Amino acid sequence: MNLATENALTPINSDLIPQRTLASGARIPAIGLGTFGSDHVSAAEVAEAVKVAAAVGYRHFDCASVYGNEREIGAALEAIMKSGIKREELWITSKLWNDKHGEDDVIASCRQSLADLGLEYLDLYLVHWPFPNFHPPGCDVSSRSPDAKPYIHENYMKTWRKMEELVDMGLVRHIGTSNMTIPKLQMVLRDARIKPAVNEMELHPHFQQPEFFQFVVENGIQPVGYCPIGSPGRPERDRTPEDTSPTQDPVILNIAKSHGIHPASVCIKWAVQRGQIPIPFSIHHYRANLESTVGDPLTDKEMRQIAAIDRNCRLIKGQVFLWKEDQSWEALWDMDGSITPP
Ligand SMILES: NC(=O)c1ccc[n+]([C@@H]2O[C@H](COP(=O)([O-])OP(=O)(O)OC[C@H]3O[C@@H](n4cnc5c(N)ncnc54)[C@H](OP(=O)(O)O)[C@@H]3O)[C@@H](O)[C@H]2O)c1
Secondary structure (H helix, E strand, C coil), X not given: CCHHHHHHHCCCCHHXXXXXXXXXXXXXXXXXXXXXXXXXXXXXXXXXHHHHHHHHCCCEEECCHHHCCHXXXXXXXXXXXXXXXXXXXXXXXEEECHHHCCCCCHHHHHHHHHHXXXXXXXXXXXXXXXXXXXXCCXXXXXXXXXXXXXXXXXXXXXXXHHXXXXXXXXXXXXXXXXXXXXXXXXXXXXHCXXXXXXXXXECECCECCHHHHHXXXXXXXXXXXXXXXXXXXXXXXXXXXXCCCHHHCHHHHHHHHHHCCCHHHHHHHHHHHHCCEECCECCCCHHHHHHCCCCCCCCHHHHHHXXXXXXXXXXXXXXXXXXXXXXXXHHHHCCCCCCCCC
């Protein structure tokens, strides 16, 4: 029996999966399936995982045009809905890619994702990165776009106005940000007519971003955590020698042992109990990840132990989005608390 078949045999009642309530009152499943194949998992494999994951109980899928698989996922969604799962039971996110920030491109790009996914509306549409800097898929870490720009708030707000228009048009139910920082988000909150419903950010036990996490929550924004288990399959370009792995941390290993579960499941439990929505990618272990959200919670002591192993280790540094040759990735993340000047 292959893993996909095994996964499918034992569904988890999706009514048992925890949910979160957004500022709008909408309910969103507290775990989603990531769909970025990290340049080595094919679109067909990801789409197959989406289809079987829905049969297993997933209702939330984190997509993006740049992942290059929305058409295949669209076919999977069609099959899912034909199987009897209603559109309104699903939560589908997509993202605007960096080369589509132009005022004439936002609505067209969203329409393209809708067409590829075979949907009439998205539950959530995110601005994938706050920079309009294009890089070709799979490019080297030293690659720079010749017309790369820093964060320019005025330009971001032009893009955001179009995101707001998408809500007015009924094409998307919520809009949100991704890969932001506190100072950038402060400006967006000041100027937005429709505030971001969620902020998608890297979050795992070795990168907990406590200050940013608190800021997001205090502003009524739901944190969605990417790379929740430390992205063991991430592309080579996203690896540096300093990177650490939460699933190899002795504290996580000990907790996993005492619960009789995989260290990845500990990361998922921690994420859900802390209050972020993890979106683990998986084509093999998605059932185990979903099951991690149901029952057998971590104790308060275990939660405190995990809070103490934060290493401030950002894995997705975003080097390809830098706008100057001699810059270090820290410039993208406003490390001193103010927006890095051009
Ligand atoms: N907004 C953004 O800019 C942004 C950036 C990065 C990622 N994302 C989103 O976040 C999602 C998740 O991030 P990610 O894929 O980088 O990292 P991740 O979810 O932390 O790690 C995925 C990897 O972990 C393995 N895995 C998953 N569950 C496992 C388990 N229970 N036991 C053992 N191995 C397990 C998967 O292998 P198998 O496939 O073999 O199970 C896969 O190789 C992406 O797919 C994407 O949707 C968004």
